[in-house]
Amino acid sequence: MSTKNPPRLPNALRMGLLVTGLVGLLIGALAWFQVERERTTDLDEMDRRAYILAHQMAYSIQAILKLPDKEAAVALGSTLEGYPPLIGLAVYRPDGRLIAESHDLVEFSSELKQTVAQAIKEPKDLIKTLKTPVAQIHIVTSVIRAADGQTEGILAVVHDLTEVMARAKNRRIEFAVWSGILLLLLLTVVVVGAWLLYDRPLNRMAEWVRQLRTGDVDEPLPVDPPVARLATESDRLAATLLAKQAASQKQARQTSPAGPVWTHNRWRAHLTECLHGSHLLLVSHREPYLHELQGGQPRLVTPPGGLVAALDPIMRASNGIWIAHGAGNADRESADAKGRLMVPPDDPSYTLRRVWLSREEEHGYYHGFANEGLWPLCHRVHQRPVFRMRNWEYYVRINRRFAEAVLQEAGSDPAVVLVQDYQLALVPRLIKEVRPDLVVGLFWYIPWPAPEAFRICPWRNALLNGMLGADLIGFHLQQYCNDFIETVDRLIDARLDWEHFSIEWRDHISRVRPFPIGVADRNKHRAPHDVVLDRHIAELRDRYSLENLQVAVGIDRIDYVKGLPERFNAVARFLESYPQYRGRFTLVQLGVPSRMHIRHYRDHLNELEALADTINWRFQTAAWKPVRFLVGQHDPATVYAFMRMADIGIVSSLHDGMNLVAKEFVAARSDLDGVLILSEFTGAARELIDALIINPYDTEQFAAAIHQALDMPANERRERMSRMRRQVEEHNVYRWAADYLTALTARSAAESE
């Protein structure tokens, strides 16, 4: 069956036909009314003339009626003959007998007789219009009475109506011709007007949008559409599209070698130049070093997560102050009275200023609002966000406390403040309210959701207001910048500048830019193979029975966004589909517990352990397990040794702002070996295009990717890894920080482009 739509008339023609049809109906009704009116006037005129004639004749006829019939007929003689349109007259006795009539009335005798009979019966004057086979006639009968009122005779006056009727018909034809000409003119005017005003501009706009989509155009909208709002909206849409294109072109350009690689020293020099003597203050929820009591002694722990791993090398070159929550149970003892200490302990380079929170505050602000509310809100993983008033109150209170700590550390000096992530969205505004002169940047590490998704947050406007205190808001991807600006556009009445990607709100301008974060290669100076590393790898293989096995490694915080069940299931599917790998391949999953005070996270860990057990139970042999799920904190050397041991590195997040584990894995592989399997839903997938890109929800594809990775020829592994390493090296965290700081300290939007 064909589903083709019937061809449609052009819009302008349809509009023309509609308008002309309506006007035609109106004119038709008016014309009909007018012709009828004129015909009635003609008939009235005829009535009047017939009556006058009848009255004039009545006196002479009255006398004649006294004569017998024959004499009377003779006396009447030719007085009864008519002249057009009068056909003639006829005279009757009161009993209906005809005395005399005009010659021309013979044809109408029977019609006349009936009318006269009626007039005698009533008895009264009558007017009748009759259609006879010969003509349409008009009859007036007048009763002639004696002085005592007795009926003496009937006089009939008969007119021919042919001319009156012909006149009415001609008028109708005339009206029809003139209306036709008028309607044709109207149709032309409407069709041409609608085409000029609507069809043509809209078609041109549609063509322009098509060209824009296919990348054939870089000019503004060439026509001015009639609907101003449509013009504004299409301009905005165009700006977004152009910005997206520009961003992807820029990203494409960035994949080619560019300038000398950014190093710790180059960054340090750049930082000094950008700061112009201002302090550098960084504020985040998570601290880079925390102290935990172990066996009665404080032990230094590096918390998990990409944020601290990325920022610590940046701060080491800065001599600045990092303000963060003191979360360790031995944190107070290892800091001074103001919560300050120099870090890292083995090479003191910058100050860590700890902010103290009570258990309830940490629970409401961090576990509650930030991690049960904002975290699932921003990640597309089908986990319902929870928003509670109490948690929001804690969030506001603790953001205020972080802002106060920043203001305290800044004193009265100029400072550049780098606010980090979704836990501190209100801090930029809170700082600016007190010190509008401070330069404040906000970097958002997680995805920014679509405007529709963000709308569900009850405190959405307060959050946006807090963020828009920043001079620069950074995201990993252009996509998140677009979504953020669109969210602002829909929710608050801010002024948007799509060309420069900036937002003016409450007399303050915030610029919005993408800065894809990178890593610092901490092992850069190690030889591709060294004895210490080889020994460490051998120890690990021995401890976890991995000798002679091919190994895949995953390193993640235990978090439902990381796609760990999908990963375990893909391994099971792989062993099902390729049984020859049973006993020859193992997934080592390092899982770092995170946010365990949130029930959903605890449940997730339990589910993962149960799933690993189920898969092991199904496939394992006495000497081999398919999954090694190692839950706990792992020191950097162990993580590095596992990355180097692995044939495959797996990152299967369901949604991730960037994911630095993927980049760490590439940075670790100075031996140019190993294959990266990477989820398409990570920011990193945009840059690491030589990874095997998978959809973690597609178990078959995921399992096939594991097989492809294990089967990949050595030279292909080498080539892919070399290209990815070049990308990771060129876009390292120093370059990211330099780009961000350059944009933040630039005096104008144009300068920051």
Ligand code: G6P
């Ligand atoms: C993500 C977030 C960071 C957070 C990290 C670790 O990378 O963007 O802000 O610090 O996860 O999570 P945690 O809750 O342990 O700090």
